[in-house]
Amino acid sequence: MTESLRQTDARCCAPDSRAVAARLAALSHPARIEILKHLSARNSCCCREVVDHLDLAQSTVSQHLKILVEAGLVRFAPDRQRSRYEVDRAALADVSASVTALVNSCCSGR
Amino acid sequence: MTESLRQTDARCCAPDSRAVAARLAALSHPARIEILKHLSARNSCCCREVVDHLDLAQSTVSQHLKILVEAGLVRFAPDRQRSRYEVDRAALADVSASVTALVNSCCSGR
DNA sequence: TTCGGTCATCGTCCATCGGCGATAGACGAT
DNA sequence: ATCGTCTATCGCCGATGGACGATGACCGAA
Numbered sequence: 001m002t003e004s005l006r007q008t009d010a011r012c013c014a015p016d017s018r019a020v021a022a023r024l025a026a027l028s029h030p031a032r033i034e035i036l037k038h039l040s041a042r043n044s045c046c047c048r049e050v051v052d053h054l055d056l057a058q059s060t061v062s063q064h065l066k067i068l069v070e071a072g073l074v075r076f077a078p079d080r081q082r083s084r085y086e087v088d089r090a091a092l093a094d095v096s097a098s099v100t101a102l103v104n105s106c107c108s109g110r
Numbered sequence: 111m112t113e114s115l116r117q118t119d120a121r122c123c124a125p126d127s128r129a130v131a132a133r134l135a136a137l138s139h140p141a142r143i144e145i146l147k148h149l150s151a152r153n154s155c156c157c158r159e160v161v162d163h164l165d166l167a168q169s170t171v172s173q174h175l176k177i178l179v180e181a182g183l184v185r186f187a188p189d190r191q192r193s194r195y196e197v198d199r200a201a202l203a204d205v206s207a208s209v210t211a212l213v214n215s216c217c218s219g220r
Numbered sequence: 221t222t223c224g225g226t227c228a229t230c231g232t233c234c235a236t237c238g239g240c241g242a243t244a245g246a247c248g249a250t
Numbered sequence: 251a252t253c254g255t256c257t258a259t260c261g262c263c264g265a266t267g268g269a270c271g272a273t274g275a276c277c278g279a280a
Contacts, residue, residue, distance in 0.1 A: 013140035013164075017147070021140040028134035029268085030123035033212065037127070040216035047227060054123075057270055062228060064268090081226050081277045089217045096213040102143065103206040106150035107199045139238085158256060167240055172258060174238090191247040191256050 020102060023095050026071030031056060032064050039074065039087045046082040130212060133205050136181030141166060142174050149184065149197045156192040 027033065031054060038053050039045050051061045065085055068074040072091045077084045136142060141164065148163050149155050161171045175195055178184040182201045187194045 013144050017140040017143040021138050021143055024134050024138035027209075028131050028138045030127040030131040031268090033127040033131055034123050036212075036216055048225085058227075059229080059271075060269055066228085078227090081275095083227065087216055092213045092216055096210050099137075099209045100206050102146075103202045106146055106197055106202055141238090156256075157258090168257075169241075169259080170239060176258085188246095188257090191245095193257065 020098050023071055023073075023098065026067055026073060027095065029064070031060075032068055035061070035064055035068065036073065036087060036092070039085055040089075044084045044086040046079075046084060048082075050085070130208050133181055133183075133208065136177055136183055137205065139174070141170075142178055145171070145174055145178065146183065146197060146202070149195055150199075154194045154196040156189075156194060158192075160195070 027036075034054060035050055038050060042049075047058065047062055047065060050065070051058045054061060056064075065074065065076075069076045069085070073088055073095070075086045075088050077086070137146075144164060145160055148160060152159075157168065157172055157175060160175070161168045164171060166174075175184065175186075179186045179195075183198055183205070185196045185198050187196070
């Protein structure tokens with residue numbers, strides 16, 4: 001979903017709707033939510049730790065991590081042969097604020 | 111995404127992660143966000159009104175509305191030949207709360 | 221150097237999404 | 251009865267998502 005939005009994108013849809021949608025898309029997969037929770041429970045994780053926790057193939061987990069990083073919700077730092085992934089709590093709070101704002105505008109509106 | 115989650119579903123992922131993900135999935139499309147905003151600006155809309163507003167085919171809009179209804183974010187009531195769609199503000203607030211809770215648990219976690 | 225562990229990426233496969241047009245049902249008005 | 255309007259649904263299609271295994275790079279330890 002991240003970079004799709006073919007026809008739709010060009011026409012309707014305010015830019016901020018697209019922005020919110022894109023960030024929510026990163027959150028709208030159970031495995032990624034689970035990864036976020038797991039990451040946030042420690043300071044940082046390498047990919048392997050997440051793999052052990054989740055029971056998904058390493059390549060799959062790596063993909064999910066990549067998506068989270070690209071969405072800006074997780075920070076990434078290569079560390080020797082390991083990779084260190086770390087939740088970006090500020091970004092996460094930001095998403096939360098976006099959703100709250102959207103919902104508020106819907107609830108107050110009219 | 112709503113009812114997919116093939117392999118993943120069966121294995122990892124706490125049930126509430128799945129639940130949150132499913133509801134967010136309904137929100138993670140710009141057209142649907144736009145629809146929500148539009149609905150919330152009036153008391154209720156028929157499908158046609160949304161179509162005029164969005165510049166998407168009627169069938170497409172109908173699909174998006176259906177997804178929102180199935181996610182429980184929008185209420186639906188047939189009204190003569192029209193259909194009345196109405197934002198469920200409580201459900202929306204609920205989603206917002208879920209996200210906030212998730213983010214909080216991630217930020218306090220550690 | 222070689223081996224073992226970690227990781228990102230690639231290619232493949234299948235299911236789903238999201239767009240559309242066409243169609244059929246329901247209803248109101250003529 | 252017929253016509254026009256509004257919907258929902260169907261079928262089709264291209265694109266994407268998400269899963270996997272295989273591969274190759276990298277690094278530390280033996």
